[in-house]
Amino acid sequence: MVPLLRVTNLAVEFSTYGGIVHAVRGVDFELEEGQTLAIVGESGCGKSVTVQSMMGLTPMPPGRLVSGSAQFRGEEILGRRKIHGKEIRGAEIGMIFQDPMTSLNPTMTIGDQIAEPLQVHRGMSRRKALKEATELLELTKIPEAAKRSKQYPFEFSGGMLQRAMIAMAIACKPSILIADEPTTALDVTIQAQILDLLQDIQREIGMAIILITHDLGVVARVADEVAVMYAGKVVEFGKVDDIFYRSAHPYTVGLRAAMPVNDPSRNHVLSPIEGSPPDLFAPPAGCGYCSRCPEAMEVCATEAPPTKVLDAGHTSSCWLQQDGAPHPENLFFNEERL
Amino acid sequence: MTATDLLLEIQHLKKYFAMGSGQYVHAVDDVSLDIFQREIVGLVGESGSGKSTFGKTILGLHSKTAGKIFYRGEALPTKYKTSDYRRFSSRMQMIFQDPYSSLNPRMTVGEIVGEGVRLNKTFELTEIRDRVASWLERVGLQADHMSRYPHEFSGGQRQRIGIARALILEPEFVVCDEPISALDVSVQAQVVNLMGELKQSMGLTLLFIAHDLSMVRYVSDRMAVMYLGSLMEVGAADDLYFKPMHPYTEVLVGSNPEPDPAGERTRLSTSIQGEIPSPVNVPAGCRFANRCPKVMDVCRLDTPKLIAINGADREVACHLYG
Numbered sequence: 001m002v003p004l005l006r007v008t009n010l011a012v013e014f015s016t017y018g019g020i021v022h023a024v025r026g027v028d029f030e031l032e033e034g035q036t037l038a039i040v041g042e043s044g045c046g047k048s049v050t051v052q053s054m055m056g057l058t059p060m061p062p063g064r065l066v067s068g069s070a071q072f073r074g075e076e077i078l079g080r081r082k083i084h085g086k087e088i089r090g091a092e093i094g095m096i097f098q099d100p101m102t103s104l105n106p107t108m109t110i111g112d113q114i115a116e117p118l119q120v121h122r123g124m125s126r127r128k129a130l131k132e133a134t135e136l137l138e139l140t141k142i143p144e145a146a147k148r149s150k151q152y153p154f155e156f157s158g159g160m161l162q163r164a165m166i167a168m169a170i171a172c173k174p175s176i177l178i179a180d181e182p183t184t185a186l187d188v189t190i191q192a193q194i195l196d197l198l199q200d201i202q203r204e205i206g207m208a209i210i211l212i213t214h215d216l217g218v219v220a221r222v223a224d225e226v227a228v229m230y231a232g233k234v235v236e237f238g239k240v241d242d243i244f245y246r247s248a249h250p251y252t253v254g255l256r257a258a259m260p261v262n263d264p265s266r267n268h269v270l271s272p273i274e275g276s277p278p279d280l281f282a283p284p285a286g287c288g289y290c291s292r293c294p295e296a297m298e299v300c301a302t303e304a305p306p307t308k309v310l311d312a313g314h315t316s317s318c319w320l321q322q323d324g325a326p327h328p329e330n331l332f333f334n335e336e337r338l
Numbered sequence: 339m340t341a342t343d344l345l346l347e348i349q350h351l352k353k354y355f356a357m358g359s360g361q362y363v364h365a366v367d368d369v370s371l372d373i374f375q376r377e378i379v380g381l382v383g384e385s386g387s388g389k390s391t392f393g394k395t396i397l398g399l400h401s402k403t404a405g406k407i408f409y410r411g412e413a414l415p416t417k418y419k420t421s422d423y424r425r426f427s428s429r430m431q432m433i434f435q436d437p438y439s440s441l442n443p444r445m446t447v448g449e450i451v452g453e454g455v456r457l458n459k460t461f462e463l464t465e466i467r468d469r470v471a472s473w474l475e476r477v478g479l480q481a482d483h484m485s486r487y488p489h490e491f492s493g494g495q496r497q498r499i500g501i502a503r504a505l506i507l508e509p510e511f512v513v514c515d516e517p518i519s520a521l522d523v524s525v526q527a528q529v530v531n532l533m534g535e536l537k538q539s540m541g542l543t544l545l546f547i548a549h550d551l552s553m554v555r556y557v558s559d560r561m562a563v564m565y566l567g568s569l570m571e572v573g574a575a576d577d578l579y580f581k582p583m584h585p586y587t588e589v590l591v592g593s594n595p596e597p598d599p600a601g602e603r604t605r606l607s608t609s610i611q612g613e614i615p616s617p618v619n620v621p622a623g624c625r626f627a628n629r630c631p632k633v634m635d636v637c638r639l640d641t642p643k644l645i646a647i648n649g650a651d652r653e654v655a656c657h658l659y660g
Contacts, residue, residue, distance in 0.1 A: 260556035
């Protein structure tokens with residue numbers, strides 16, 4: 001079966017004064033209809049560039065697409081604006097951003113901003129689009145939607161703005177919603193509301209979600225599948241349970257050990273990942289995680305590990321899981337080792 | 339803990355900001371809290387609840403509207419003069435949230451870290467240099483980073499510079515205002531562990547302000563929950579997190595997603611409607627009443643006081659108790 005979205009070997013680089021930054025260095029993943037895929041990793045690992053280049057949102061130049069393809073229902077979307085006469089951006093794929101304060105236009109009313117995609121992509125009249133915008137605000141559970149739609153962004157709180165952004169992104173009922181750190185700037189109580197809202201809307205209109213985040217708690221709460229990124233590559237991919245209970249890549253294990261676990265029966269001590277991510281001006285020849293990895297071997301410094309399928313839908317790129325690795329018990333890092 | 343271990347005694351502290359036309363932002367409204375020597379008190383709450391203002395008012399970075407603070411029994415001035423800052427800055431310091439905007443980009447790291455020593459102590463220049471060098475090494479940087487500028491460092495390294503700047507005067511009490519929220523998960527643990535080590539070796543007392551509940555629980559001995567300028571609940575960190583009593587604490591803990599997918603699937607959603615109200619026109623009665631899932635009639639009329647439950651281990655401000 002053709003997946004909703006299949007990204008293969010995507011690589012993007014940027015030329016800057018300091019040289020060429022190899023931001024994304026060969027990313028593969030698949031997304032099925034109605035599923036939630038979380039992309040996790042620390043800042044600068046290429047999460048945002050991956051989805052932005054897919055959407056045609058990276059400025060080129062300075063950006064450059066080195067290789068790769070992204071197929072939406074089997075059709076190539078990289079470098080194209082339309083498929084089957086429909087715009088990809090806004091109509092087929094919606095997007096919400098981390099900071100709702102700076103992503104909305106301060107000089108337009110909220111209603112007009114939500115109506116805009118409807119006018120552009122659906123050819124609605126302004127009047128009809130505004131009416132629909134009010135309904136969308138109701139769908140995102142904004143009280144007094146009719147009054148609110150006539151207000152400007154400065155009159156909204158952060159959580160309300162994020163709801164308005166969601167209303168705008170889902171206006172054309174996209175098949176995929178990309179949410180780039182949608183709750184990072186919000187309080188936990190508001191975060192819980194927004195995550196619940198996203199899941200409600202997902203059920204209602206049956207869209208898939210790509211959620212970019214660095215918070216493993218959020219991942220555990222909403223994701224079906226998880227792609228763990230490090231230094232511009234997906235180092236581990238799997239179902240959410242594979243990633244949390246059968247972590248294979250040392251980076252995934254490291255991330256989990258660096259977070260406090262709220263279990264009163266366990267006296268857990270945080271073990272940080274020492275060092276910092278590699279310089280992507282000159283990415284390492286071998287595995288990107290090599291310099292910080294507690295399990296690093298000689299081969300890791302010189303040769304990039306191939307991707308190995310561990311289980312149906314669970315892959316990891318680490319030499320420890322290759323045939324002939326010295327520690328076969330390292331195939332999975334189970335709960336006790338954390 | 340006995341009264342002799344008491345480091346800071348905060349009594350009915352208020353901080354209002356005038357907005358003109360007779361209106362005031364009630365940022366901190368009648369907060370009383372005791373902080374004992376060598377403990378870490380975690381302060382949590384949503385943004386806009388007055389956590390940072392509380393921390394800054396303790397240090398005199400804001401003048402007090404009302405209330406008193408005693409430091410080892412000595413009352414701190416209501417409004418600090420230059421000489422007061424000089425007297426207290428070597429005992430009380432602050433680590434700021436944003437490691438990008440809290441370091442002067444035109445000063446070298448050596449100047450930033452050494453400034454406090456230069457102003458407060460009568461040391462020779464070479465001795466200041468030696469101290470800065472040893473502190474940079476103590477926080478995990480290198481002595482020769484002294485001549486570099488802040489932009490040459492990553493977020494985690496900058497936060498280490500901020501820690502060195504705060505601790506070089508060897509204070510007793512440090513307010514850490516969201517010291518890790520701008521950092522990546524892997525780096526957060528590095529900074530938290532560093533602060534734990536320094537707390538042990540220097541006998542520090544910390545007020546740790548953050549909104550990441552799991553991290554605050556992990557770091558703190560005691561935890562205080564703040565909402566709209568008032569304390570809702572105070573207690574031992576684990577006890578408060580795993581057995582919350584105040585409905586607001588329940589909501590906060592319940593909204594905090596855990597890195598455990600199986601647990602998350604079975605957990606009931608505890609999210610509450612609405613957002614934190616404006617601190618300008620504070621409603622009568624309990625501040626949390628209009629969002630509280632367990633609200634009663636009395637809550638809208640009467641402001642509950644922080645009362646001790648189970649001896650003195652736990653204090654809760656809610657009409658459900660007492």
